[in-house]
Amino acid sequence: MLGPIAAKQKLFCRIYRTSVKPDCHAPWPQSATICWRLPFLTAAKDxxxxxxxxxxxxxxxxxxxxxxxxxxxxxxxxxxxxxxxxxxxxxxxxxxxxxxxxxxxxxxxxxxxxxxxxxxxxxxxxxxxxxxxxxxxxxxxxxxxxxxxxxxxxxxxxxxxxxxxxxxxxxxxxxxxxxxxxxxxxxxxxxxxxxxxxxxxxxxxxxxxxxxxxxxRIGEKPVSVVSLAVSKLMQAQLPPSSRFLLLGAGQTNALFAKFLKKYGYHKVTVFNRSLKKAQELAQDFDGEGLLLSQLGEYRKGFDVVVAATGAKSALLTTELYGQLLGEEAASSKLLIDLSIPNNIEPAIAEQYPKAQYIPIESLRELAQKNLAFREQELERAKEVVEEQVDIFYQAFKERLIELALREVPIQVKAIRQHALNNVFKKELADLDEESLALLDRMMAYMEKRCIAIPLQVAKQNMLKED
Missing domain, CATH: 3.30.460.30 (Glutamyl-tRNA reductase, N-terminal domain)
Incomplete structure (x- = not known):
């Protein structure tokens, strides 16, 4: 005949449909195996x-x-x-x-x-x-x-x-x-x-x-001509008080103007075929918007010219450059041409060799070199992505398990209450208060220790690689 403790264990086993050796004194749940029937464990990978x-x-x-x-x-x-x-x-x-x-x-x-x-x-x-x-x-x-x-x-x-x-x-x-x-x-x-x-x-x-x-280093080394032009500007180390003439108020010069504002340059005059667009671009600076036709009349001096228009021929010719220059020295001037065809006449660089002339062709060549450098970094980036795909897939599988088993704790508690209040109500009525209290503690202990078993087993099965 089983002793009192073994009898209570046997009743517990009937409630939870587990197997136990009555003479085993090992702590629960080592002495019991919960038979969770989760069919998807055998086909977790699929x-x-x-x-x-x-x-x-x-x-x-x-x-x-x-x-x-x-x-x-x-x-x-x-x-x-x-x-x-x-x-x-x-x-x-x-x-x-x-x-x-x-x-x-x-x-x-x-x-x-x-x-x-x-x-x-x-x-x-x-x-x-x-x-x-x-x-x-x-x-x-x-x-x-x-x-x-x-x-x-x-x-x-x-x-x-x-x-x-x-x-x-x-x-x-x-x-x-x-x-x-x-x-x-x-x-x-x-x-x-x-x-x-x-x-x-x-x-x-x-x-x-x-x-x-x-x-x-996939994001290193600029590859847009505007970014490269700004890099050249920063290398020149011009003071914030430098005077800029922007020829054109389109997308390219609008982007260049954002960089000027970012780096604290504030003396900017914009020339454009549309006066409204020139004034709109110039309004964030201590400058003004003028028509391109007024360029030849401009006599306020400059340090940098940035040209980016859709003109089919040079806007800034050698003759016009001399007029804009006036009595100022040419050695400190920076000319950046971001147009195709050139808006700044290349002959200016020959006649005024001390001026720094940066045509779009040189920027595009550098952009191609930098882009080739980034392309080389793609191989390393691909390795990182492959690793991240694997990491995501593991997390995805764990999330599947969490979603599949989120009702387990609730259902286990419901089964316990149903067993106590309905299935084994008569048997429990014959137990004294001390026995009931002990049984209740045993069941609570088992729930606490074993409720995570399905999650652990499922994860082990699903995450196991062939």
Whole structure:
């Protein structure tokens, strides 16, 4: 006959369907084995792979579509009252997506989707395109289907990481894309388009980009002509009081002006064919906006000329340069020509050899060298991304387990209460208070120690590599 303690253990085993040796005095739970029936443990890898395949990316990039062509597929509001992101809610329901993320930049359109398990390959891509671009002509729909890239599963994760680290950008190593990705995520999140899966991916995406930039030199050495021109300006070590003449108020000089403001230069005069644009660009400086036709009349002196217009011939000729120079020495002047064809006549450098002349050709040559340097760093960056994909996949599998087992603690407690209050109510009624108290402590101890077993076992099985 079993003793009192063994009898209580036997009752406990009946409640939890465990096995125990009555004469074993080892601490619980070593003396018991909980028979959790979790079928997915035997196929953990398959389940994880099928789950990861739900990540899809459909994207238009400069690698297959020219920049004007990409613009044809940018989403636009259908009404004044409804934004693009609000429209995506309806689209998300139409294709049965669980989550969706939309990014649009000057050289990329990207859709990150958490799709249904049955949505795969070309069939999913076709359904996606036909639904999204239903209002476009048949020709444009066919073009979209042909030119869009589709990435699925781990390939989608790899691509998203590469995008974040500017490895897939038109200009490799430009960090602006990471800011764009994060801002787009915040907008999509606020609209309720994204959920737990994309949240997890974004966390590792930001981590990957930062790791690429910190462990490689992919972002070093400027590759844009404006950045290189600014570098040349900084090398000249001109004082903040230097006088600048900007010929042209377009995008190039507008960007150059931002750098001037950043580095404390404030005496800037802008010449442009449109007086309004010249004045708008000059308003942040102690200068003025003038018409290009007034350049020959300008007599206030200068230290730097930056030319960037669409003129088909030189605006600053040798003769005009002499007039602008007046009585000032030419040795301290810096001439930066960011135009094709040249807006500053190259002959100026021959006639005034002490002036420093920087044509766009020299900047473009340096940009190509720097870009080649960044391209070399891509190999190291690829290694980092591959490592990060593996790290993400492990985290993804752990998250799957957490989601699958989050109800276990609640259900275990419910089973305990059902057993006590219903199944074994009669047997428990025969026990004295001391025995009931001991049984209750044993059950509480078992719950506390064993409730984590399914999670631990599942992780060990799912994370185990062949």
């Amino acid at each position: 389940i994880a792979m099928k789950a990861i395949e739900q990540y899809k990316i459909i994207t238009f990039t400069h690698r297959r579509t020219d920049l004007n062509g990409i613009g044809q597929f940018v989403l636009r509001p259908k009404t004044e009252e409804e934004s693009v992101l609000e429209q995506l809610h309806a689209f998300k329901q139409q294709i049965g997506a669980k989550e969706i993320y939309y990014l649009s930049t000057c050289n990329r359109i990207l859709f990150l989707v958490l799709a249904q398990k049955e949505d795969k390959g070309k069939a999913f891509k076709q359904k996606f395109m036909q639904t999204l671009y239903a209002d476009l002509s048949e020709a444009l729909q066919a073009k979209a289907l042909k030119e869009a890239f589709l990435y699925e599963g781990l390939e989608a994760i790899d691509h998203f990481f590469r995008v974040s680290a500017s490895m897939d950008s038109l200009v490799v190593g430009e960090r602006e894309i990471l800011r764009q990705l994060r801002e787009a995520y915040q907008d999509n999140l606020e609209q309720g388009l994204t959920g737990d899966a994309i949240r997890l991916l974004m966390r590792f995406t930001v981590e990957t980009a930062k790791r690429v930039y910190s462990s490689t």
